Amino acid sequence: MSIVEKIKSNPALKQLALKLMIPSNEHRPRLWVRWFVNPFIHKRGKSSIIRSRTRMDVFPYNQFKLGTKSVIEDFATINNGVGDVIIGDQTIIGLGNVVIGPVTIGNEVMLAQNIVISALNHGYEDPTISPRRQKETCKQIIINDDVWVGSNTVITAGVTLGKHCIIGAGSVVTKDIPPFSVAVGNPARVIKQYNPESGIWERVNPSSI
Structure with a gap:
């Protein structure tokens, strides 16, 4: 041990x-x-960049990894206090993003501005106790390769974004989004999917997904 x-x-x-x-x-x-401590524990890929005005709330008892040529822009907050934060290669964490683990982000992901990705929740069920003092729960968030997330989006605990999916600005993502699809809204719903046979991004009925 x-x-x-x-x-x-x-x-x-x-x-x-x-x-x-x-x-x-x-x-x-x-x-x-x-x-x-952190510089000797956490792994940063070659040519990766963490801007000087980023808030890095990372601790040595959980993992933090930043891939090759990835960038964390100013005013972002990265927190691995309750779970690992793993970021792949050539990925951009945009201005003002908040990432609270456990979160895994793939390669060549684009996160625009003011996005919240939080795998952390607080209990609220006991009305005699403030939610602040109730039990914390965590559910892994996974963002696969080639995903593009628009500004002011919220991604909630337990969500998986499939490869090459697009999330429209201002969306609230509460459920998994399949690969090669476009989702928008609150809650986010799929409005387009790529058809490999026709080579076209086709509109879909959100209720059918």
């Missing part, structure tokens, strides 16, 4: 480690973690 696994399996050690890494009432790592 590795040191990380031993700490995770022991509640007292886990609590102590979190106190050492995270300032009270904050959700970002301490400076010493960002400077002296």
Whole structure:
């Protein structure tokens, strides 16, 4: 068993480690973690770029990977506190994006501006307790290769975006989107799919998907 696994399996050690890494009432790592631990733990591909005004709330106990020639633009927030964040090659994380793991993003993905991708939810069922204090739940988000997501889109926990699908600006994606399709709206619905036989992006009836 590795040191990380031993700490995770022991509640007292886990609590102590979190106190050492995270300032009270904050959700970002301490400076010493960002400077002296993360660079040796997390993997960045050749020619990848993280802009200087990006908020990197990444911790050593979960994975963060950024692929070759990928870019995270200014004012984005990346958080792997509750799950791994894996970003493929030649992918763009646009201005003001928020990515909260567990999230896996493929190769040559384009994320426009002000997109929220969050695999994290809070419980709310007990009316006597604030949702802030109820149990957190996480469901993996997967964005496959060649996806293009328009600005101001929200992608909710548990969603998978298929290869080469397009999400229109301002959409709220609550269900899986199949490969080679165009989805728009709130909630997002498929309006086009690529037909490999005709070579045409054909309009579809959203109720049939």
